[in-house]
Amino acid sequence: xxxxxxxxxxxxxxxxxxEGGQADDARxxxxxxxxxxxxxxxxxxxxxxxAYQLSTRFSEAPVAYLLSAFAxxxxxxxxxxxxxxxxxxxRIAVTAVSVELVGVLVVGTLSILDRAAFPDETVxxxxxxxxxxxxxxxxILGLLWLRKTRPAxxxxxxx
Amino acid sequence: xxxxxxxxxxxxxxxVAGWAAVSALRRQDPLLVAMVLAVxxxxxxxxxxxxxxxSSFRGEKADAPGVFYGYLIAVVLILPAxxxxxxxxxxxxxxxxxxxxxxxxxxxxxRLQEIWGxxxx
Numbered sequence: 232x233x234x235x236x237x238x239x240x241x242x243x244x245x246x247x248x249x250e251g252g253q254a255d256d257a258r259x260x261x262x263x264x265x266x267x268x269x270x271x272x273x274x275x276x277x278x279x280x281x282a283y284q285l286s287t288r289f290s291e292a293p294v295a296y297l298l299s300a301f302a303x304x305x306x307x308x309x310x311x312x313x314x315x316x317x318x319x320x321x322r323i324a325v326t327a328v329s330v331e332l333v334g335v336l337v338v339g340t341l342s343i344l345d346r347a348a349f350p351d352e353t354v355x356x357x358x359x360x361x362x363x364x365x366x367x368x369x370x371i372l373g374l375l376w377l378r379k380t381r382p383a384x385x386x387x388x389x390x
Numbered sequence: 391x392x393x394x395x396x397x398x399x400x401x402x403x404x405x406v407a408g409w410a411a412v413s414a415l416r417r418q419d420p421l422l423v424a425m426v427l428a429v430x431x432x433x434x435x436x437x438x439x440x441x442x443x444x445s446s447f448r449g450e451k452a453d454a455p456g457v458f459y460g461y462l463i464a465v466v467l468i469l470p471a472x473x474x475x476x477x478x479x480x481x482x483x484x485x486x487x488x489x490x491x492x493x494x495x496x497x498x499x500x501r502l503q504e505i506w507g508x509x510x511x
Contacts, residue, residue, distance in 0.1 A: 264479045265486045268472070272494055279460055 278303030402431030
């Protein structure tokens with residue numbers, strides 16, 4: 232039997248093939264739909280903010296603004312991976328959300344230790360204080376949700 | 391920007407949020423009331439956007455026009471995008487999506503006023 236993840240799945244809202252007893256699009260159902268809405272908002276907010284910072288004040292704090300852009304790209308990738316179906320996208324989602332968690336912890340700590348390097352708030356500054364600390368909670372919720380919607384592997388359907 | 395229109399948008403957004411919160415607690419899909427409120431709010435948003443564009447042609451500009459228009463586009467698009475995304479989930483999670491989207495709308499309008507230079511009471 233071919234690996235279901237290797238078969239390209241058309242991107243549609245009615246895709247609901249069964250795989251090991253779990254719907255293929257389980258990631259974007261129920262709580263997942265709320266999670267994706269929050270991720271999409273942060274993807275837009277962080278990339279727009281970084282684009283503005285990089286285009287107008289890049290020389291002031293290049294490292295902080297590049298990190299800001301990196302955060303935006305991580306949110307974009309996480310949003311895409313959560314929406315798409317299949318095991319490959321599940322892996323990409325886990326990677327992106329893990330990078331996000333490490334990112335918010337590292338940037339959050341750095342921004343407290345070295346305030347001069349972060350003159351302007353970025354989405355991850357002080358663990359996302361400017362955004363109600365949602366950036367700190369979001370990757371934890373994301374990882375919990377991804378664990379719950381882990382696609383079944385063909386050989387261990389109990390997973 | 392017209393102050394009372396911005397206030398009307400914020401009130402509309404908070405009403406939608408409140409109604410969506412009630413629906414979510416009742417484990418229901420977004421009530422028709424939330425939809426009607428959202429459509430009315432969107433109409434006010436479009437009027438406000440038109441006024442902002444006309445007044446910027448008359449020379450009354452925000453301090454950072456690029457940022458202002460970025461926020462304006464977000465304000466115009468967020469309710470339709472939220473409703474479309476919530477529509478596929480006819481249960482409390484659809485209501486939660488609308489709750490989140492309408493709260494973000496309220497925050498965006500407050501920021502929009504700050505960028506335009508209106509003192510926010």
